Amino acid sequence: MLEVALDARRGSFHLQIECRLASEWTVVFGPSGAGKSTLLRLLAGLDRPDRGRIALDGSFLTDSALGLWLKPGPRHTSMVTQQPALFPHLSVASNVAYGLGSLNRASRARRVEEMLDLVGATDLPGYNVRQLSGGEAQRVALARALAPQSRLLLLDEPFSALDGAASDALLARLQPWLKQHRVQTVLATHDATDAFATCAEVALLRGGRLAALGPAAEVLASERDRLIGRLARG
Numbered sequence: 361m362l363e364v365a366l367d368a369r370r371g372s373f374h375l376q377i378e379c380r381l382a383s384e385w386t387v388v389f390g391p392s393g394a395g396k397s398t399l400l401r402l403l404a405g406l407d408r409p410d411r412g413r414i415a416l417d418g419s420f421l422t423d424s425a426l427g428l429w430l431k432p433g434p435r436h437t438s439m440v441t442q443q444p445a446l447f448p449h450l451s452v453a454s455n456v457a458y459g460l461g462s463l464n465r466a467s468r469a470r471r472v473e474e475m476l477d478l479v480g481a482t483d484l485p486g487y488n489v490r491q492l493s494g495g496e497a498q499r500v501a502l503a504r505a506l507a508p509q510s511r512l513l514l515l516d517e518p519f520s521a522l523d524g525a526a527s528d529a530l531l532a533r534l535q536p537w538l539k540q541h542r543v544q545t546v547l548a549t550h551d552a553t554d555a556f557a558t559c560a561e562v563a564l565l566r567g568g569r570l571a572a573l574g575p576a577a578e579v580l581a582s583e584r585d586r587l588i589g590r591l592a593r594g
Contacts, residue, residue, distance in 0.1 A: 362386075362512065362544055366402055366412035375399060375409075375568040381546065383561035384539055388548040389580065390565035396548035397441075399565070400514045403546065404439040405429065416512055416544070439514040444501035446489040452476070452500050453485035459508040475503035478537055479530065494521030499530070506537075513538065515547040524553070552580050 362381040368374075375395045388396050401407040403414060405422070408429055414422040421436055422429055438459075446455050456472045463471065476482050479499040489497060498521050505513060519527040538545050549555070555562050555576040562579040564572040572579045 361417060362403075362546070363413075363415040364399075364403070366399070366409045366414070368398065368402060368407070368409040368412070370398060373398070373568060375402075377565075377568070377570045379563065379570055379573055381544070381561070381563065381573075384544055385535060385560045386544075386546045386563055387555040387560040387576065388546060388563045388565060389550070389552060389555055390571075391550060393567075394565040395568040396550075396565055397516055398568075400439065400516045400546065400548050403512070404437050404514050406439070436510060437512040437514060438505035438508060438510040439516065440498075440501050440505045440518040441516045442518065442520050444497040446492075446497060446501060446504070448489055450489070451485065452481070452487045452489060452492070455489060455500060456485075456503045456507050458504060471507055472503075475507045476500075478506065478533060479503045480533070495526065498522065502530075502534075506543075509541055509543065511543065513543050513545045515545065517549055518547075552576075555580055 364381070365378040367376050373393075373395070375398050377395075377399065388399060390396055398407070402409055409422070409424060411424045412422065413420060413424065416436060420428060447458065450458070453472050456475055457468045460468045460471055472485065473482075476485060479502050481496065481499045481503060484492070484496060484500065489500065492500065498518060502518060519530065522530065547560070560576055561574065562572070562576045563570060564579050
């Protein structure tokens with residue numbers, strides 16, 4: 361379970377959110393500017409709140425009252441963003457193996473192979489990342505984030521370079537693996553189909569506040585009706 365109580369001002373924007381995310385898969389949904397990326401950066405330890413705390417399975421990762429701050433790294437959290445941010449001087453395989461220094465060479469090689477297979481990129485290990493398409497780079501970035509098997513996986517619009525069918529297929533492969541390895545996942549998106557496709561719990565953000573939290577069918581009922589209307593008109 362992920363417990364969050366955060367207060368963060370960034371210029372004129374104010375994120376103020378308190379909730380418990382108990383689902384294995386949570387979609388943070390909202391329009392641009394709602395605070396989705398800010399929330400994920402705080403959860404990842406890439407940014408600090410003005411006040412607040414983050415606890416994962418009962419252990420505090422961040423608590424401003426105690427001066428405790430989560431440091432970025434693979435131990436607790438891994439994050440994938442729209443921009444893959446791969447190391448350009450390393451091969452695909454070396455990128456995926458980057459956070460696996462505690463494993464021996466044979467174990468690292470097996471983990472890299474497993475992760476690339478999971479994301480549908482088994483033909484890419486020897487490639488230089490400069491040779492990759494946008495969709496391929498996003499798959500490799502996801503494999504790199506999955507490889508350390510962190511307790512919390514944060515996904516910020518990670519499939520934007522993939523078409524709908526490819527994104528759905530990747531999500532279908534990913535969810536059982538995450539459940540098997542007990543990795544809690546938070547996916548930030550402005551596309552409601554991601555929530556419906558994964559049968560997720562949805563945290564709806566509006567203007568830096570949590571407007572609703574619950575099953576996708578309930579929280580996004582109006583969004584579902586809008587999508588059905590668009591399909592009918594098409």
